[in-house]
Amino acid sequence: MHELTEPPHVAVPVAAPPPVPTPTSAGRLIPVMSLVVTGVMVAVVFAMGSPLSSNPMFFAFPLMMVVSALTSLAHGGTRRAEAELNISRHRYLGYLHDVGQQLADSAAAQQQWLLELHPPPDTLWQLAGTQRRWERHRNHEAFCRIRSGLGQVPAGARPVTPADTEIRDVDPVTSATLQRLLDGYSVLRDAPVTTDLRATPLLRLQGDEQTVRAWARALLCQLATFHSPGDVGIAAVLAEDRQECWDWLKWLPQHGDPRRVDDIGPVRLTFRNVDTALAGNPGGRHTVVLVDGVDATAPDLRGRTDVTVICLGGAGRAGEAVLTAGDEVPDTLSAVEAATCARRLAAYRDTTVGRTPGDWLGLIGVSDPAALPSRWGGSAGSALRVPLGSRDTGEPLHLDIKEAALGGAGPHGLCIGATGSGKSELLRTVALGMIARHSPEELNLILVDFKGGAAFLDTKSQ
Template sequence: MSKIGFIRKQTFAPGVPEDAIVVPDPGEISRPTPSRPPTWVWMVLVLIAVVALMVMLYKTGIRSLAGGSMFIMPVMLISMVMMMRNRVGGGDKKNRGAAKNQERADYLRSLDELREDVHKAARAQASEIAFHHPNPCDGSLATLVGTARMWERGPDTRGNWGHVRLGVGVTRLKTKLTPPTKVPPPEFRETVTTVGARDFLHEQNVVHDVPRPIHLFDQIGWAFFAEPEQRATLQGILRALVCQLCVFHGPDDVQLAIITDDLPSWDWAKWLPHTGDPDFVDACGPMRLIFSDVRAFMDRFETDVRSRPPFAPTMDGSEKPDRWLVVVVDLPGADCSPLLGDQGRTGISVLEATGNEHSVLANADSAYLLDEVGNLLKAAEYKETY
């Protein structure tokens, strides 16, 4: 088995500026106090004037309107002018239908312009995430082998040590959306602009269909559950995790062991330098850390496993293991308790696909469930949902 030397080089990742976008204040419906009598007052005055005129004519014995016409006509004219003034010239011009529709159109147009800025920021964020977590299925990950980005992550690097892409999902937008600062009380809110601002904040605050990573070293391990006929799909997920782990993490930092009863599906892993045994060799070089059951693994690593302290989250300043051991258990019905114990071991992460619902990893924090269409879902309460 030949070896090709590789020297790590410094790499630079694209950045995403964390700008802020301010959502404009929604419209407001004002209700000013009427400054003049309403129309019905003028109608009552006209009616009173007509009745008064008729009474006056009757009392004076005048049977003709010739004498009273000079009185009634100005009254009627003034009343009509005032009523038309209330209807056409008076009132709040801002609350008229045409003006209010124009305000709504202007506000929604401003939201459309902001939406373009948000989408531009979301595309930049999605590109930055895809840079760190390329697609393992379309060849993007394979193009990094042998480049400066191979084995770029180490325990001293910031941000992505131990991170591998699990799938795609939703993440929060880095660009801050500042909500309106002046929101009218409920009774004075203009419905169209208020609903538009609310929907904008709800829908544009996340980025869809971006890679979603998990941190392999943040917990003692992860469990994956599926129906027996879905084993091939689950093996594909585990292979993708292993490939990303080995592309971005060097064999001097991460060691890989595989426990499986389906050796043909994992035969390719023998070419990974991460699966080489540091102590034992055969005619081809270092022996491969590929085992047929948990007992065979423990025969090789029992002393190392038992010498490690209980698992504790890694923090700045804390002592870190010289080499992290990742164990993939693709063995239905296997019992990983000899490896996991009650609390796990520091420096060991287990990817378990055993279907054992009594495992330490079968909990709401570390269990994933493969549904009937192949989507990998976080099992909030595994025993109730599976």
């Protein structure tokens, strides 16, 4: 299984902007003291009868002192406050830069994680042959959560300010910068937006006809790529004129009933209405029903977590979740791209469907492997005849390799299947069945594997 590590969801505290500096009272006392000293000097000169008191130039000096003091009184405190404001701005903006870098790194890691967990739809066909195929079992954190497009999602590392912060009462430069940081890093833009199908029993895709079809193709291919046929089933309710558009569904393993098999594989799940689609799908799976071109009237699905009906187009109804092209950038796949993905998946079968531990031993007729030697021998009719599994009726399915004249279907046979379809497992089942039913005196097996020997690894011949 492909293991992914989700970045932590944390709140990143951001300090409030510093207050605007105000002129100090000490700074205002200096020009006042200068005025007092100047006045005292003039009074002393006049009191002493100094000749300077009759000199007009003498009055120029105190006048200049008065003007200078008044100027300092009016502007000196402001300049000092401006200098302090510039220093505090520089420090706080540098602090915001460091916080922004931390948030940017976290956003990049979250974006990468989201894209890896929910890749673009045009890359799904590449995952069919990897360990990521059907990785989302029922206990997986992302089971039945599928990507619907690109849009805004909440950031994992979210910047927050103290609850008592009053941004409007502080320096407008630093408060505006803080607000831009809060707005810019609270969400991720152009990130995968997902929908939890377990919490969405009714989903409607709205937009033009071609867009919603391409959108639905992307959703279904993503669902089929990451979920096994044993966990998710895909059924279709289609109008006559829409069936050709969805012919590619026949390649999806999820679009078949693993309990019912005909000459070309599992019976396909295409129905005339939603009721029969829900009734005809195997229980125990999450059922997704695609509805195109017909009335989507269905039984009350409120509270259901095992069913999702996806309707294409039309007006929304009460209780439906609606996704609209334009509110987000929808994922789309062309019919050719969807068919390519589906055909890649068609080569694989979920070997866990319908299997429980002990099935094979039950078919052999024992409950303890140690009792197998007691099954050696038997009637002539049971010779070279071994069970392979169960029919859709529940009856055992046997392989009899005796010659046709003795009532068998042998002695020669041919097993054909694509890579990963289960040929090696079938051959191992036949070999073990023969070993369980026949003693070494009755049967010898020669096991030859021209593909590396993995098919019969650890199997001992008699």
